[in-house]
Amino acid sequence: MLKMELVEGRYAPVVICDWCGRLIDHADRGNYEYEVAEDGRPIGDRLFFTHTECCQAFEEARGGPGHWRMDDLRCLPLQLGVVLGIDWDEAAAQCGLGPYTPAPAARTRQRGEENEPAPELGEID
Numbered sequence: 268m269l270k271m272e273l274v275e276g277r278y279a280p281v282v283i284c285d286w287c288g289r290l291i292d293h294a295d296r297g298n299y300e301y302e303v304a305e306d307g308r309p310i311g312d313r314l315f316f317t318h319t320e321c322c323q324a325f326e327e328a329r330g331g332p333g334h335w336r337m338d339d340l341r342c343l344p345l346q347l348g349v350v351l352g353i354d355w356d357e358a359a360a361q362c363g364l365g366p367y368t369p370a371p372a373a374r375t376r377q378r379g380e381e382n383e384p385a386p387e388l389g390e391i392d
């Protein structure tokens with residue numbers, strides 16, 4: 268489930284595992300899941316969240332893995348961003364987080380040269 272909690276002095280949405288009830292504290296340790304019909308169509312009206320280690324037990328207790336589809340939790344914000352038409356720079360500014368700036372490693376990967384340091388502003392052509 269998603270819920271609001273006080274995090275570092277501000278209320279923020281957090282993700283709670285629907286199997287064990289503990290906080291999913293990093294996106295790479297979680298999934299989001301939804302129930303599907305035999306033909307693969309989504310059924311039901313909600314998303315569920317699980318730790319990667321809780322996923323199998325969650326699904327087995329609810330009809331088995333054939334009734335569920337899951338995806339990496341890291342994908343959810345990006346998929347929602349596409350569906351909602353989010354401009355990440357505007358959204359970051361709106362939330363008081365400043366303009367969006369990719370992490371140096373991400374900028375390096377975008378250039379396709381894994382060990383090259385990220386360029387300084389103004390060096391990008």
Ligand SMILES: [Zn+2]
Nearest residue numbers: 284287318321
């Ligand atoms: Zn869990």
